Amino acid sequence: MVNLTVSNSVILGGLVVVFSFAVLWLIGMSRTGQNNKRGVQEHAVHSNSFLFRNEDLIDHDADTMPLPSAETEDESDWQRMRKWLGFRFSDLPERLGDLTADLEIESNTDGLKSRLEFSLGNKAVHLTLSEPVTPDSATLHETLRQQALLQGRSDAIDAAPMPIWATDKDGNVIWENQASEALSDDHKEQILLALGDAPEPGLSASKRVSLENPVGPSDLWYDLKAIGSDTGALHYAADITRIIRAETIQREFVQTLAKTFANLTTGLAVFDRNKNLALFNPALIDLTGLSPEYLSARPSLISFFDTLRDRQVMPEPKNYASWRSQINDMVKTAAGGLYQEVWSLPSGQTYRVTGRPHPDGAVAFLFEDISVEILATRRHRMQMDLRQTVxxxxxxxxxxxxxxxxxxxxxxxxxxxxxxxxxxxxxxxxxxxxxxxxxxxxxxxxxxxxxxxxxxxxxxxxxxxxxxxxxxxxxxxxxxxxxxxxxxxxxxxxxxxxxxxxxxxxxx
Structure with missing residues (x-):
C-alpha cells in the first residue's frame, strides 16, 4: 500500500482535473468533427512508407507487400518495386542512387490524386505512397462497383485463348494472361524480339512471325499487335497456324491444278467469288492471244471478256450498250451450270465456250478449239449430201x-x-x-x-x-x-x- 503525502495528493488532484478537462475537450471536438466529417475526409489520405538503402528495402509499414518475384538473382528490391508501381506511375528512376533531389510523381492512369514522394536521407531513400481516402459511402460503393467491372474484364482477358500481355516503357512484362504464361520462354523471347520497341502512345504496330514448333513438323504462326500507351504497351498474339496451313494447302492445290492443266489443249480461266481471274493455263494464252502479264494481273471477268472482244477472239456483240448485261447474264447462267456456246470467229476458228460453277461463288470457263471437229463435220455432211445426190x-x-x-x-x-x-x-x-x-x-x-x-x-x-x-x-x-x-x-x-x-x- 502506497502512502500518499499531502504534496503528492495535491499533485494527483491537479492531474485528475487536467485530465478531466482534456476528456471533455476531446468529446466536444469529436461532436464538432461529426458535423464537418465530409470536409475533413475530402483532404484525408492513406499512405505507406518504404525505406530503401543501397537499392534494398530495409523497412516498411505496409500490411502486405505483393511485390513480383525476382526474375534474376541480381534483381534488386527497388527494381521489383519499380515493376510493381510502373503501371500507374511513369518515369520512375531506374536506380535510386541516380536521385539527386527529392522527387514527387503523380499517378497518370486514373482520376485519383495518388502520388509517390521520394525523400533523400542519410544514405537512404524514403518512399511514400499516398492514396486519397474515400469521402463517403456512395463513393466507396461506386469504387467497389468499378472494381467489380474491372475484375470481370480482367477475368475475361485472363481466360482469353490468345496470349495477351502488358509491358512497361522499358519492355518489361508487368502482366500477362494464362495463354501468355503457357508460351515457352524461347517463344516469348522471339515474340518480344520481333515486336521491337513499343509504339508511341495512341499508335499501334503489327507483325507476323513464325516460331519453330517443338512437337510438330510445321512452324507456329502468330499475328502480333502492340498498342502503345503512356505507361508502356499492350500486346496481342493471335495464333493463325491453322489459317497459314489452310492457305499453304490451297496454294499447293492451285499449283497442282496449274501443273495438271498445263498440258491440256483446253483453255482454262477460273474466276474467284470476287470475279477476278484466279487461275489460268498456257492453253488459254495460245487460244486467246492474251499476254501472260495481263492474265497474271488478275483482271476482272468483265475486263477479261472486254479484252477478248477487242481482240476479236469472241463474236462482236450486236448491241454494245447491252454488252455488260449480256456478260452478267452469261455469268449467272454459268453459275447454274447451264452455259455453253459456240463462237465462230472472224479468223475462221470455232471455239466452244463452257461455263461451270465452282464452290463459294467461283466460276470457270473452258475454251476449246473445235475448228477441226467442225470442219470434219462439215466435210462429212458434204460427203453424205453428195452420196445422197448420187x-x-x-x-x-x-x-x-x-x-x-x-x-x-x-x-x-x-x-x-x-x-x-x-x-x-x-x-x-x-x-x-x-x-x-x-x-x-x-x-x-x-x-x-x-x-x-x-x-x-x-x-x-x-x-x-x-x-x-x-x-x-x-x-x-x-x-x-x-x-x-x-x-x-x-x-x-x-x-x-x-x-x-x-x-x-x-x-x-
Whole structure:
C-alpha cells in the first residue's frame, strides 16, 4: 500500500482535473468533427512508407507487400518495386542512387490524386505512397462497383485463348494472361524480339512471325499487335497456324491444278467469288492471244471478256450498250451450270465456250478449239449430201437397214417406187414397215416372208435375187444382200411390162 503525502495528493488532484478537462475537450471536438466529417475526409489520405538503402528495402509499414518475384538473382528490391508501381506511375528512376533531389510523381492512369514522394536521407531513400481516402459511402460503393467491372474484364482477358500481355516503357512484362504464361520462354523471347520497341502512345504496330514448333513438323504462326500507351504497351498474339496451313494447302492445290492443266489443249480461266481471274493455263494464252502479264494481273471477268472482244477472239456483240448485261447474264447462267456456246470467229476458228460453277461463288470457263471437229463435220455432211445426190440419180431403188433393222437411208427412186417418204415421218421406219410397203407394191408373200425371217434371225449369208410383182402387172427385180457390220441392203429395179411385143417373162 502506497502512502500518499499531502504534496503528492495535491499533485494527483491537479492531474485528475487536467485530465478531466482534456476528456471533455476531446468529446466536444469529436461532436464538432461529426458535423464537418465530409470536409475533413475530402483532404484525408492513406499512405505507406518504404525505406530503401543501397537499392534494398530495409523497412516498411505496409500490411502486405505483393511485390513480383525476382526474375534474376541480381534483381534488386527497388527494381521489383519499380515493376510493381510502373503501371500507374511513369518515369520512375531506374536506380535510386541516380536521385539527386527529392522527387514527387503523380499517378497518370486514373482520376485519383495518388502520388509517390521520394525523400533523400542519410544514405537512404524514403518512399511514400499516398492514396486519397474515400469521402463517403456512395463513393466507396461506386469504387467497389468499378472494381467489380474491372475484375470481370480482367477475368475475361485472363481466360482469353490468345496470349495477351502488358509491358512497361522499358519492355518489361508487368502482366500477362494464362495463354501468355503457357508460351515457352524461347517463344516469348522471339515474340518480344520481333515486336521491337513499343509504339508511341495512341499508335499501334503489327507483325507476323513464325516460331519453330517443338512437337510438330510445321512452324507456329502468330499475328502480333502492340498498342502503345503512356505507361508502356499492350500486346496481342493471335495464333493463325491453322489459317497459314489452310492457305499453304490451297496454294499447293492451285499449283497442282496449274501443273495438271498445263498440258491440256483446253483453255482454262477460273474466276474467284470476287470475279477476278484466279487461275489460268498456257492453253488459254495460245487460244486467246492474251499476254501472260495481263492474265497474271488478275483482271476482272468483265475486263477479261472486254479484252477478248477487242481482240476479236469472241463474236462482236450486236448491241454494245447491252454488252455488260449480256456478260452478267452469261455469268449467272454459268453459275447454274447451264452455259455453253459456240463462237465462230472472224479468223475462221470455232471455239466452244463452257461455263461451270465452282464452290463459294467461283466460276470457270473452258475454251476449246473445235475448228477441226467442225470442219470434219462439215466435210462429212458434204460427203453424205453428195452420196445422197448420187444415189438419187440411180434408176435402182436402194435402202440400207441398220444392225437393229431400222431404215438408215433410202434414195429417191425407192421412195417413188414404194410411195414412201421416210424423212417426212416422225417415227423411224423398221424392217417390217419397209417389207410391208414392198409387198403392197410388189406382192409376193413367200419372198418377203423369207427376207424378213433371214434378216431378223441374222441368217442372211448370201444375196437373195428374185423377181416380184403381180402377174400381168408391173414387176421388179429384188436384190437383198448382207453388208458389213450387220447392215443389210435392199435394191428394187422396176421392170416395164411390155416393150416392143416382149413380155415381162421374155425380159427375165
Amino acid at each position: 444415189l438419187d440419180q440411180l434408176d435402182e431403188g436402194v435402202a440400207v437397214l441398220s444392225a437393229e433393222n431400222r431404215l438408215m437411208f433410202c434414195n429417191k427412186t425407192l421412195g417413188t417406187l414404194l410411195g414412201i417418204d421416210p424423212d417426212g415421218s416422225f417415227a423411224d421406219m423398221g424392217l417390217s414397215d419397209l417389207l410391208a410397203a414392198c409387198h403392197r407394191r410388189y406382192p409376193d408373200v413367200g419372198l418377203w416372208a423369207e427376207v424378213e425371217e433371214k434378216i431378223t434371225r441374222k441368217s442372211l449369208s448370201s444375196p437373195i435375187i428374185d423377181t416380184v410383182g403381180r402377174p400381168g402387172g408391173d414387176g421388179a427385180t429384188c436384190r437383198v444382200m448382207p453388208l458389213g457390220g450387220g447392215l443389210t441392203m435392199v435394191c428394187l429395179t422396176q421392170i416395164v411390162a411390155e416393150i416392143s411385143g416382149m413380155t415381162t417373162a421374155d425380159l427375165t
